[in-house]
Amino acid sequence: MNRFWMPLLGSLFAAPAAHADWAVNLPVGVTDISAQTFDLHMFAFWICVGIGVVVFGAMIIAMFRFRKSQGVQPATWSHNTVAEIIWTVIPIVILLVLAIPTARALVEIEDTRGTEMSIKITGYQWKWHYEYIGEDVGFFSTLARASNEARRRGSNIDPKTVPNYLLDVDRPLVIPVDTKIRYLITANDVLHSWWMPAFAVKKDAVPGFINEGWFKVNEAGTYRGQCAEICGKDHGFMPVVVEVLSKKDYAAWLAAQKSGKAG
Amino acid sequence: MGAQAMTTDDDNRRRKIRTNAIVLGLVAFAVFIGFIMLMGLRG
């Protein structure tokens, strides 16, 4: 019983300390595209809040002012052409305001020109394979052992004690910072989807077809995501982890890979 | 459609109801078959 309820009570009262546990918004991310996506998301959010204030405000006013218990007589009108035109035109304007920057961002996202290196991502049930095109380096990336043991039913391991539970792999994808990287993505068996929230990248891996896209990461670090398209029983257990190194460290890492040393 | 038309022996109405229903059913079936054939032909 304690094991069941204590985390709940604990999280309710001691929560503000653990910041990430209460994350309620998109990450700003570490690419120009993800920052742009975040701004667009906040823009759309505030527009929705604005519309909400007006629409919900009108509903709330109606609920308080026009109550039968206050002895009001109901009106009998059921038309107002001016009002109807206004509330058709205003949404059109708002949608245009939303659509224009969105379309501009989309064109930028789809612009794959000028990439400096390419990697190939292949989805398997239930792991990822990364291949550095032209470098003769490639490896599988599977759920880290600690997570894999803890996630078994009846393992009696508290997930909270496992570092980066379910978001850790044995071998992450390693890439250099400040480099426009093209990725080609496909799958070997069923559909998968490679999702890296910090890059604002989500692309489906379709068996027999190759999708492409790009990202350019501005900050070195380790970033974590997951498979986003249901792909069978272990869909929840094939994380995406990317380690972004400085260009110098990346060159050293790549050289080590090629000479067969553990990286 | 007058009020008078709503009698037991209104064969015309009965026929019209049946025709309408059959046409709609055929439309549904045509969409079903047509769609599969279209998808088969596209390769």
Add this chain to the structure above:
Amino acid sequence: MSATVADMHDSHDHHGPVHTGIKRWLFATNHKDIGTLYLVFALVMLFVGGLMALIIRAELFQPGLQFVDPDFFNQMTTMHALIMVFGMIMPAFAGFANWMIPMMIGAPDMALPRLNNWSFWLLPFAATLLVSTLFMPGGAPASGWTLYPPLVLQTGDAFPFAIFAIHLLGISSIMAAINIIVTILNLRTPSMSLLQMPMFVWSWLITAYLLILVMPVLAGGVTMLLMDQFFGTSFFEAAGGGDPVLFQHIFWFFGHPEVYIIILPAFGIISHVIPAFSRKPLFGHNAMVYATACIAFLSCVVWAHHMFTVGMPLAGQMFFMFATMLIAIPTGVKIFNWTATMWQGALTFETPMLFAIAFLFLFTIGGFTGVMMAMVPLDFQYHDSYFIVAHFHYVLVPGALFGAIAGCYFWLPKWTGHMYDERLGKIHFWLTTIFVNLTFFPQHFVGLAGMPRRIPDYAVQFTNFNMMSSIGAFGFGFSQLLLVYVIYKCVKGGAKATAEVWDNPEGLEWTVPSPAPYHTFEVPPVYTPRYGATH
């Protein structure tokens, strides 16, 4: 006996069912009996699908796997969706259509009563077949309700049975849709013009056309899956020249209109409840009709917004983004018109009105997230995360389901002849509304923070909001037992309802006594619009 309505006329000296006991229901041809069957079936399925939702939420209460294995978890998410969509919400609205459309248009019954019987009786068998796949070797389909290949082809022995169940459910829907169209067009009282028809009838007329257009496409899609699996075709198999993404196009060509098939009848019910308790005519009746038709048309050209991440050409993404955004306009018109209906009315807040107002607020929230998701770069982040789970549950639960519950309280006195227990109804409303928000609002947060959907276990930073969501889900589920009790109590007895039930509501259904006699409008009534010919 002929299969048309004229037969019901032959027996107008019977004032009750021809058969009694179980035969009354097995051989039912009366629209009210069949309506009741549909509604009871939907209520049962609400609990079957709800139980599956609770299994999902129990597993997600905390990280780690406590109760079920991942494969069974995936079966639960798949079956929960299929049962709620095909077994619960669509039959519920078909039940309302059966009960109310003939009474609203002054028709003696549905045009094709025996087809009507078949439409209903396919459902229990189809649902049983679908649920029975859980007990087959390999278990039920575990690919999500979207049944995407190649994953769905990995289903065990259950695969053909699940496809057959979907075919049966589809045939049932198509026949119900044909019946509804034919009834509305042929059996309307002559004094009621098309544009004068009540909004619920209009919504269902448009919905029925959508059903006839898209259900056969789903049937075609799943048939192609069947052929790929057993007859060596390669519609969706790249190695044979096919394309797995093709199935997604087919599925969503059905699937997107399907969400409007689910929500339009709810719109119709809300368009009756709000004017009745505002004591004021519906604002812009004709505009509402045009908006509904416009939504239905647009719903057929936006399907690929469900698949922005599959790798589409830029032009395709742009088209589907703009078309999707356009839907916000007619939907906005509907929300504004309902608000304008309340404006300067004389409002009271009986249970149906409370549910209708909650619908207005919460459906609008679902609409906001819908617009955000139409924006392609944002969709790359939201897609297949819990954000979308929150979005569609907001439009389906406090949207479609609240519409159905509002309609249930609204017409229950007309059906049973008794007033339901208003105090219990209000308690049911508050419990339901609080718990539905506790369940689904936190899912926006975990989705944005990066939690994918359809996973049985999650990273520890998502724990808090998942716990809230699970608590909400159990509260919501158990609150619905109160609905069953209120209905039971109302059927058994209660204050006698008048013919009008409420304070002078508009519509032919309120001119017949409560409970509505077994046969109504054997002679077409004269319909006189209350607020002048143009509404």
